[in-house]
Amino acid sequence: MKKTAFPIRPEVLDFEEYSPGLSIEDIRQRFGLDKVIKMASNENPLGASPLALEAMRRHAAFAFRYPRGCAPELCAALAAYHRLPESCFVPGNGSDEIVDLLLRVCPSPGRHNVVACQSSFSMYRIASKLCGVEFRAVPRRDDFSFDYKGLLAAVDENTAFVFLSSPDNPTGFCPPWEETAAFARALPSSCLLVHDEAYADFCGDIAAHSLLPRFGEFSNLVVLRTFSKAFGLAGIRLGYGVMPEGLANALRSVHMPFSISILAEAAGIAALGDHDFYERTLRLVAVGRAFLTETLTGMGCTCFPSLANFLMFKPPAERKTAAEIFEGLLARGLIIRSLKSYGLPEHLRVSVGTPEENELFASALGELIT
DSSP states (O other), X not given: OOOOSSOOOHHHHTOOOOOOOOOHHHHHHHHTOSOOEEOSSOOOTTOSOHHHHHHHHHHGGGTTSXXXXXXXXXXXXXXXXXXXXXXXXXXXXXXXHHHHHHHHHSSOTTTOEEEEEXXXXXXXXXXXXXXXXEEEEEOOOTXXXXXXXXXXXXXXXXXXXXXXXXXXXXXXXXOOHHHHHHHHHHSOTXXXXXXXXXXXXXXXXXXXXXXXXXXXXXXXXXXXXXXXXXXXXXXXXXXXXXXXXXXXXXXHHHSOTTSSOHHHHHHHHHHHTOHHHHHHXXXXXXXXXXXXXXXXXXXXXXXXXXXXXXXXXXXXXXXXXXXXXXXXXXXXXXXXXXXXXXXXXXXXXXXXXXXXXXXXXXXXXXXXXX
């Protein structure tokens, strides 16, 4: 970014912005294609919850009204859904907003730091830098699992919190809850564990991996959840954090008053009750994930275990590089995710799609590799 005559903070002048996946329209225009399949952003292959869509239609007439601050009806619905106190919920314009609020409320710039694994969801690093907070990235183990000892070694008396995601983005790694709980208890009492569970719905047995059912056992735990994945509401931008009441009050005090629209709140409440759509989504993802795992492995790719709605894989370099496969798939109208921006240039990530999309991806990849 070029310098200007205006007062712009140094952190912004050399800022590396978030790199989203390519859009369908981008690839359609670039290659002149009629049909493009996107399997890059971990979106719901079934689309959006029908009950949520209907709720938005019913509330569309109220678009001229301002929403209520902090979406109280949604918080009440979430409290009932998770059987936790309503005062512990903070909704956001996507769970990204909760990450941003935590970084603006808790650490002091120039004094505190936050810790996460290398090659984690890039918003942790980006939001930290924007807030002027030191970001410490800890290398993973060779199998991309978390190095808990390394993470603890990076924590000091000025560490505000540690970010961990489970299932992890972009690797799909998902440890049992006991490991994560032991790590949380080993942290200093002044250090929060921010446990990002955006993909927890897909892990097969939430009770075996999530810390949310055990939220009351910890005084230093924040759990992040989203409506973007299992509920199919990525375009609505709706997420939430579950945290100690005092911290929740602090976040609400600085929360932009109207960041959650009337339509988003209505959609979220309705989606929580759309059990049929939710169960169909989980079944489709489980079957598709198994198919893609078998297919990728059969083609000679290194496919990493995943309990999310995506798979990270490393293609056989002796045949094609990750960059060649990524571009080759784009030319065939298939968008997956290059992990170069995550510091993993030899790896790719593919979202689970519909059965037809999974088959088309497998066919196109086979043409490139074999």
